[in-house]
Amino acid sequence: MQNQTAKTLKGKAVAALDAGKLQQALKKAQLGAKKFPNDSDFHAISGFVLTEMKQYKKSIPHFVEASRMKPDDPQFVENLANALMQTGQIPKALEYIEQKLEQFPNNQELNRVLDEIHLKGDNWRMMIEHASKKLENEPDDVKLLAKRARAYAKIGFVEENTRDIARAFELAPDDIKIAFQKSLNLHQSGDKNGSKDLLQSILQKEPGHISALLQLSTVATKEDAPQLLDAVETAISNSETQHHELAFAQAHLISKISGMDAAMPAFEQANALQHEGNPYNPTAEEEKLNRVIGLFPVDHPIPSSGISDVPVPVFVVGQPRSGTTLMEMMLSSAPDIAGCGELTIGADLAREYTSQGKKFGSEDAAKYAEEFRKLMPPIPDGSVAFVDKLPHNYQIIGFLLSAFPNAKIINMLRDPRDVGLSKWIRRFPAGGMRYASNLSAIAHSANLYRRYIAHWNAVFPGQILTVPYEKLVADPKTYSQNVAAFCDLEWSETMMHPEKNTKQVRTASIDQVRNKISTKSVGGWQSVSEHLQPMLDGFDPVLWPEYNLG
Known part of the structure; x- marks a missing residue:
């Protein structure tokens, strides 16, 4: 009887939502959450209705509760990740999404939210500001240093990135995430051997470390490749889900052992896995092209800032x-x-024009x-x-x-x-x-x-x-x-x-x-x-x- 009552109330809430009667839908969903506190669907519906009402902050507790009840339901994860991003809680959103992508590696919505965070330089600057304020009082907080280092890298502040990751690694050389960041920094600076040594030490502690296996596969020699391939294939067999990173690692190593032709089927599989979670939208790209070139027609006056600085x-x-x-x-x-x-920076500053078709004049060019x-x-x-x-x-x-x-x-x-x-x-x-x-x-x-x-x-x-x-x-x-x-x-x-x-x-x-x-x-x-x-x-x-x- 109780199940039937919950089902009926749930149906009414969804029907109101479908009819656009958001207040009515919210009232029924929140009533259901009170009467049936162990039914995650009422929290999910409440959160979704609040999202439709653009009340993202109020939606977060509902999505948190729904996700807590059903941690294996990717829909609840997606909703919470999106709500965190929409409320400007970028550091939390990023950390949460990346953690959950290990569980749901091919989830399109999580990848979309992650892309949205990555594509906006303002998000990384927000993280730098957030970390910098906290580091004033806790200058040796290794997690904050590592987060700021990563954010600096995303916006091209190379020296600042190197400084922060060096300090974090000095303070916590046994932290695997920080050691991995340090290995990337060494490789980027031209020290491939130092990078490889550090990656090998990571694998000694965590043999199935996906990112370390992928990174090593790209720099492995033909002599290194067979042993590393064994480690990659062991990680694949031990994983409950298919990770495109491991598939790419496998393909790289096959190419080094047997040649590119032999590796092409493995690259096809790796790319298929990645594309499943992050597909290309040709129609959207065509529309973007038309918006952009529409702002700068041929044989029309060209906006100009009039600025020729050095x-x-x-x-x-x-x-x-x-x-x-x-x-x-x-x-x-x-x-x-x-x-x-x-x-x-260029893409960030142009985004409001390329995504919305907003007019771009000489004053805009000067501000840009x-x-x-x-x-x-x-x-x-x-x-x-x-x-x-x-x-x-x-x-x-x-x-x-x-x-x-x-x-x-x-x-x-x-x-x-x-x-x-x-x-x-x-x-x-x-x-x-x-x-x-x-x-x-x-x-x-x-x-x-x-x-x-x-x-x-x-x-x-x-x-x-x-x-x-x-x-x-x-x-x-x-x-x-x-x-x-x-x-x-x-x-x-x-x-x-x-x-x-x-x-x-x-x-x-x-x-x-x-x-x-x-x-x-x-x-x-x-x-x-x-x-x-x-x-x-x-x-x-x-x-x-x-x-x-x-």
Whole structure:
């Protein structure tokens, strides 16, 4: 009888919710929570109704209670994560989501919330401010130091990140999470052996540490690979859920032992797992393209801040894996040119326009330029230029050139088949890279890139220098001289030796750019083309006249 009463009341609450009668739905759901305190559904309905009413803070206790009662129900987890984010409790939301993603690794909603946090630089700055205030009273709180270090890394504050993680590791060398952060920092700084040693020590304490296994798989030698593969496969067999990180680790190691062709089925499985939890939405990306180019029509007056301050901004754009890191390392090898890595500032400042289609005028451009320079990481005094190499800035070139009329845009062009393969065989967890785990999506995104660039070339003729990757690596002297001349910078022979650049590298090119410039990766797609057919079929040959894609 009690069950029937609860079911009836629940049905009435849901019916009221479906009819848009939110107050009535809330009243019935909260009545149910009082009468049937052990029924998690009433708390879930109450929380959901409050969410629909935009009363996120009031919804949190209900979602907490529902999740406590049913910890294995991902729907309750999703609701609580979203409510925490909507109420600005970003540090709590991030910690909670990452913890729960270990339990539900392919949950789309959790991945969406995580992406939303990661994509906004303001969230990371909020975490830095939050941690910094607490560290004033507790300067040796290792968890706060580690959190702030991570947040600094996300917004490109390299020195601050290194300082915080070094201090945290000094205070707590046995903390596995901090040791892992330290291993990444060592690798980014060029100390691959030190990084490997630290990762091995992590695995001695926790043999199934997923992130350590994945990271080691990317730097393992052919000799190391068989033993590490055994450890990865043991972790896979011991895991109750499928983790794409372990699948990628397995694929990397197979490629090192048996070659890339043998590893392609494993990469296909790894990407399928990742794409399941974080799918690409081609329609949304097409709509975004149309909104952005609609703000900067061809043959219309271009907004301008009228500001031409120094250091001169140099934006290196292109598809990820097209040589953007190589170009930044070449440029920042020269004296007085500061390499800033991949700054998210440009995309952050453009988001309200790219997502909502809000008009962008000269006053907006001036504000954009002012905010951009204010939010930048510190660069050395006397720098004549700084380099921001966030590849996807190709989407916002109109904003960048409107804000910085003296900016230089270097567009890295590379055979999309090589670019596509390079994406396919690496794990890209960032939300803006979700297309990298689906072959058809890789092609769709590549075609969009060419459409963006074609539009910007029409709007800003002569203001974008396209550098073909294949020609750059074949003749680095000529092409680095061309880039220097375009940027009004003095050419330096050091530009031809990016492998000597000691700057930190935080991208998938972390190891390649530590080696001398080489042509060995050109045409690599051909040996595994049979595994790439959906991508090869998806490229529009008309958009890629430089390459024979017919």
